[in-house]
Amino acid sequence: MKILVTxxxxxxxxxxxRTLSATPDLDVIALxxxxxxxxxxxxxxxxxxxVGSILDREVMDAVTAGVSSIVHLAAIPSVPRSLVDPVASHAANATGSLEVLEAARRVGAHVVLASSSSVYGRNPALPKHEELRCEPxxxxxxxxxxxxxxxxAYAACYDLExxxxxxxxxxxxxxxxxHAYAAVVPAFVDAALAGRPLPVHGDGSQSRDFTYVETVTRVLSEAALRRVSSPDPVNLAFGSRTTLMEVIDLLGDILGRRLDVEHLPTRAGDVPHSQADHGRLRALFPELGPVPLRTGLERTVAWF
Ligand code: NAD
Structure with missing residues (x-):
């Protein structure tokens, strides 16, 4: 069996x-x-x-030959970068995904695709259920x-899984x-370990459903190996909500010292609060659960 990870x-x-390569008799291709x-x-x-782009059809045909499942993660994955260059963001994320789906259609591969909680946008309802109106x-x-x-649409029109x-x-x-577009946890850990104040946009009361990467890769790996499909989008998080200031307190506790904070202006495009409804995820993967936030933060600090 062969799996492609864009x-x-x-x-x-x-x-x-790394998670997939532990599976016996599985070829893993990274594009x-x-x-x-x-x-x-x-x-x-x-x-x-x-090494190549999802936007290059020849490359896509070469890497999808004989592939059973594609986990499509390639993207320009940043809100602030999309504000600086929306056209580049659209090309990589929207057109790029269309090219991946086209390549999958040519070989009948199953596709697991990375969307984002940011699609809920300014819709204030919590937790974020997949049927909420999207307001990017x-x-x-x-x-x-x-x-x-x-x-x-490809599932509906072409029976693609x-x-x-x-x-x-x-x-x-x-x-x-x-770097300027670093996500919040690595930005905090990096600053804390270097003895710099932690950069907080706004007052730090914003909350997020932080998900440790191993929680995500376990679900993605199961989904690809078992070719799990869904007629609707599925939240990939387990429904806990933590404010930025709470993350800073946890990090201080792990590092055994009080951490200084530098408050910066709020950023355009940032949503105030986020928390997943995890009913659909639990129904599809009842055997899987999350790595606790504190454990995830401890492992992240240890890796740095
Ligand atoms: P990342 O930047 O580390 O990974 C994206 C990868 O895609 C990079 O290695 C990049 O080189 C590659 N890439 C970009 N354009 C490409 C192209 N045209 N062809 C081939 N490769 C290309 O980001 P990540 O955090 O690992 O994100 C993975 C996916 O998860 C993205 O689709 C992102 O939008 C989505 N996502 C991530 C988060 C998060 O918290 N990290 C949250 C929501 C959604």
Whole structure:
């Protein structure tokens, strides 16, 4: 059996390739253009890396030959980057996903696709149930909503087996820090370990459903190996909500010292609160549960 992971040299992709490579008799192919991912993320992982773009049809045909399932993670995965260059965000995330679905259609592969909780946008309801109205607040969120909508349309029109997941705030080893678009957990850990104040946009009361990367890769791996599909999007998080200030307190506790905070202006496109309804996820994967937040943070600090 062969599985393709697009964005396989990125944060979630390389962690997934590591999880999958423990499965006997499975060929794992990672496709990545190395725009934000890196070869070093796959060091020691039994996966073949193909350097190329999901937007290149020849490349897609080569890497999908004989593939049973595609886990599509390749994207420009950042709200602030999409504000700077919405067209690039659309090309990679929406058009790129369409090319992946086209390639899957040519070979009859099953597709697991990474959408995002950002599609709920300014809809204030909590927890976020998949049937809530989507009100995207950024070009990134729109591109993700387009990608999952294409996947569901391909299921309806061409009987393609698809599973669009809405990821929440995923964190853990291999997640890049130290750049302008860093996600909140690596930005906090990086600052804390360097003795700098932790950068908090706004007052820190924003809350997120933080999900440790191994929780995500276990679900993705099961989904790909068993070709699990769904006629609707599925939240990939387990329904716990933690504020940024609570994450800082937990990190301080793990590191054994009080951490200073630097409050910065709020960012356009950021949603105030996020928490998943996990009913659909539990129904599809009743045997899987989350790694607790504190354990995930401890492992992330240890990796840095
Ligand atoms: P990442 O940037 O580490 O991984 C994305 C990978 O895609 C990178 O390795 C990049 O080089 C590659 N890539 C970009 N454009 C490409 C192209 N045209 N062709 C081939 N490869 C390309 O980000 P991540 O956090 O691992 O995100 C993985 C997926 O999960 C993305 O689709 C993202 O939108 C989604 N997601 C992530 C989170 C999160 O909290 N990390 C939350 C919601 C959704």
């Amino acid at each position: 964005g396989g040299a990125g944060f979630i992709g390389a962690n997934l390739c 990545d253009d190395l725009s934000t991912g890196s070869r070093s993320n796959l060091e020691g992982v039994d996966a073949s890396l193909v 607040m950024s070009p990134y969120a729109v591109s993700k909503l387009a990608a999952e909508s294409y996947a569901l 698809v599973l669009p997941f809405r990821f929440f705030n995923v964190f853990g080893p291999l997640q890049a820090a130290g």
